[in-house]
Amino acid sequence: MAEIKQEGYQTIRDFIQENWQYIELKDDTGVAVLRLSPSDARVSWTHTADSQSLELQVIVTGADVDITLPQTFASSSIYDVAVGGSAYSEEPFTPFTMEGTGDQLTVKHQIQVPVIA
Numbered sequence: 001m002a003e004i005k006q007e008g009y010q011t012i013r014d015f016i017q018e019n020w021q022y023i024e025l026k027d028d029t030g031v032a033v034l035r036l037s038p039s040d041a042r043v044s045w046t047h048t049a050d051s052q053s054l055e056l057q058v059i060v061t062g063a064d065v066d067i068t069l070p071q072t073f074a075s076s077s078i079y080d081v082a083v084g085g086s087a088y089s090e091e092p093f094t095p096f097t098m099e100g101t102g103d104q105l106t107v108k109h110q111i112q113v114p115v116i117a
Contacts, residue, residue, distance in 0.1 A: 004114070013054055013113050017045060020078050020088055023056050023109055028074040028095045034066050035082065046108065054111045062103040072097045076109045 024035040036043045036058060047055040062069050074095040077087035089111050096105050
């Protein structure tokens with residue numbers, strides 16, 4: 001069995017960054033609250049170039065019109081489509097309940113290619 005070289009892993013990371021564009025925030029019961037793409041000002045790729053770990057960051061606040069308060073957030077998922085589809089990566093985090101318009105949540109969803117155990 002052949003091993004993938006570093007250049008192969010970089011090609012995979014480039015593909016992920018170009019095609020896995022949507023981050024969905026879910027509540028503590030696994031129900032989707034909202035799904036956003038990097039075309040939304042609240043979402044951005046924040047890793048350094050050629051990094052083994054890709055990082056898609058989203059910052060939401062209680063003042064955002066697409067969030068109904070109070071709202072609990074407990075995980076993020078990555079998709080390649082705006083609606084529906086299957087999650088390619090899921091990351092739980094300590095539940096956070098947004099109660100006021102001044103509350104803010106920053107989620108940094110990391111995907112490591114290759115995964116180092």
